[in-house]
Amino acid sequence: MKKNNFEPVIRITWGIFILCLVAIAALIKIYLFDNATESEWWFLIYSLPLLIPVLLFLIFLYNAKRAYAEGQKDLMHGKALASWKYDDVTWTRFNEREWKKSRIKAVGIPMAFLLVLALFGLLDPGFSAEDFGLAAPFVLIFFGGLSIVFLFYTYALYHRTKTCPREVIIGEGGILYGGYYNSWELLTTRLAGVKYIPGEIPMLEFDVKIMGKGGSNSHPIRIPVPAGKEFEAQELITKFPSEKKEL
Numbered sequence: 001m002k003k004n005n006f007e008p009v010i011r012i013t014w015g016i017f018i019l020c021l022v023a024i025a026a027l028i029k030i031y032l033f034d035n036a037t038e039s040e041w042w043f044l045i046y047s048l049p050l051l052i053p054v055l056l057f058l059i060f061l062y063n064a065k066r067a068y069a070e071g072q073k074d075l076m077h078g079k080a081l082a083s084w085k086y087d088d089v090t091w092t093r094f095n096e097r098e099w100k101k102s103r104i105k106a107v108g109i110p111m112a113f114l115l116v117l118a119l120f121g122l123l124d125p126g127f128s129a130e131d132f133g134l135a136a137p138f139v140l141i142f143f144g145g146l147s148i149v150f151l152f153y154t155y156a157l158y159h160r161t162k163t164c165p166r167e168v169i170i171g172e173g174g175i176l177y178g179g180y181y182n183s184w185e186l187l188t189t190r191l192a193g194v195k196y197i198p199g200e201i202p203m204l205e206f207d208v209k210i211m212g213k214g215g216s217n218s219h220p221i222r223i224p225v226p227a228g229k230e231f232e233a234q235e236l237i238t239k240f241p242s243e244k245k246e247l
Contacts, residue, residue: 023047102154
């Protein structure tokens with residue numbers, strides 16, 4: 001198993017977080033204490049919507065680091081439910097397809113919310129073009145920040161699949177995929193279901209729910225099923241105490 005690379009990512013994220021705090025502190029000094037309302041440093045205000053996704057990513061990284069260590073220990077002690085190996089063609093095609101899906105999702109998230117904002121402006125007569133011009137950068141930076149975090153994370157996983165062993169190890173609390181442990185036993189996650197998806201490259205999809213104040217969001221983890229392992233994959237579903245079990 002490869003050593004995880006959380007530390008350099010955590011250090012970079014802390015650096016961005018500190019820069020955001022410095023920018024916010026500069027804003028407070030310029031606009032509240034110096035009362036310089038016409039300051040040329042007005043663009044620092046965009047550090048506010050960036051601060052939240054960076055903070056959320058930090059929390060996620062520390063949580064994932066802990067889960068990685070615990071999950072790796074479990075798999076090393078023989079608590080694996082299945083261990084599959086792949087040929088280069090299947091492994092490469094599947095991961096390239098998943099990376100393409102991630103890119104589309106990352107671009108679509110901020111664009112979708114910007115479209116919602118534009119529709120709101122059209123339906124609300126009190127929402128002027130000037131209001132849209134003020135709100136649009138905040139929407140783009142906030143959801144764009146979330147998208148960049150998501151894209152950075154998924155690209156790191158995709159890049160790792162190019163050099164890691166062509167192997168997936170499935171445990172009770174997560175999956176070691178591409179040398180990285182994907183856990184559904186984090187503080188705000190749970191496994192809601194597992195299903196088998198037939199196709200040119202059949203898959204197992206683990207429906208991981210991320211809990212929040214407004215409910216839960218689905219974060220599916222998909223893994224390819226090697227040729228000849230289709231029946232084993234369908235049997236594997238029954239070993240997970242999830243809310244739904246589909247074939």
